[in-house]
Amino acid sequence: MTYVASVILAVAAFMGALQWAHLRFDAWRIAPGDGHRQSNRYRNVLANGTVALGVYLVGIVVFGTHLVDPSRPSRWWAPFAVLLLYDFGYYWLHRGLHLPKLMRRIHWVHHRNLHPTAIDSLYLHPFETVAGLVVLLASVAIVGPMGLGAFVAVSLLHTVVNLLHHANLQLPFRLAWLPNHFAERHDIHHSRGGNYGVITPLWDWLFGTRG
Ligand SMILES: [Zn+2]
Numbered sequence: 001m002t003y004v005a006s007v008i009l010a011v012a013a014f015m016g017a018l019q020w021a022h023l024r025f026d027a028w029r030i031a032p033g034d035g036h037r038q039s040n041r042y043r044n045v046l047a048n049g050t051v052a053l054g055v056y057l058v059g060i061v062v063f064g065t066h067l068v069d070p071s072r073p074s075r076w077w078a079p080f081a082v083l084l085l086y087d088f089g090y091y092w093l094h095r096g097l098h099l100p101k102l103m104r105r106i107h108w109v110h111h112r113n114l115h116p117t118a119i120d121s122l123y124l125h126p127f128e129t130v131a132g133l134v135v136l137l138a139s140v141a142i143v144g145p146m147g148l149g150a151f152v153a154v155s156l157l158h159t160v161v162n163l164l165h166h167a168n169l170q171l172p173f174r175l176a177w178l179p180n181h182f183a184e185r186h187d188i189h190h191s192r193g194g195n196y197g198v199i200t201p202l203w204d205w206l207f208g209t210r211g
C-alpha cells in the first residue's frame with residue numbers, strides 16, 4: 001500500500017512541477033495554457049485520476065496473472081515491446097476517437113483545450129481513460145506477464161509520457177529534446193490536428209497523419 005501511495009505521490013509531484021514550470025517561465029511556454037477556462041477542471045481531473053486507479057485495481061485483481069508474474073525471469077526487452085504495441089493500439093484508438101460520432105460524444109471533452117497543460121492530460125471523458133488503459137494492459141497481457149518492477153516501470157513511463165505530451169513547455173536544454181518534441185507535437189494535435197501517436201512518430205509517418 002505504501003508502495004502504491006509513493007508512486008501516486010511521485011506522479012502528482014511530477015505533474016505539479018510541470019504545471020509550475022509552465023506558469024512560472026513565460027519564455028518556456030509553447031502557448032498560454034487554456035485549461036483554466038473549464039469550470040469543472042479540477043473535478044474532472046480528480047475523477048479521471050480515480051477512474052485510472054480503479055482500472056489498474058480491477059486489472060490487477062481480475063487479470064493479475066496475465067499482467068504480473070514475480071517468478072518470471074527478467075526479459076529486458078518486454079517493457080519496450082509493450083510500449084511499442086501500446087503505441088500502435090493507441091494510435092488507432094485515438095484516430096477512432098476523432099471519427100465525428102466519437103468526437104461528438106467522447107473526445108470533444110479533451111479537445112476543449114487548444115493548448116493544454118500537464119494537469120489537462122487528465123481532463124477527459126472517463127471512457128477515454130478506461131479505453132487508453134485497457135489498450136495498455138492488453139499490450140502487457142499480449143507480451144506476457146512481467147515482474148512487478150517492470151510492470152510499475154511500464155505504467156510509470158506511460159503516465160510520464162502522457163504528462164510530457166501535455167506539458168506545454170519547450171525547455172532550453174539540449175537534453176530535453178524528447179520532452180520538447182512530445183509537447184510540441186501534441187500541442188499541434190490539440191490546436192491543428194494530426195499527430196495521433198504518443199510514444200513514437202512511426203504510425204503517423206506510416207499512415208500520413210504527421211502534423
Ligand atoms: Zn485527439
Ligand SMILES: [Zn+2]
Binds near residue numbers: 166
Ligand atoms: Zn491531449
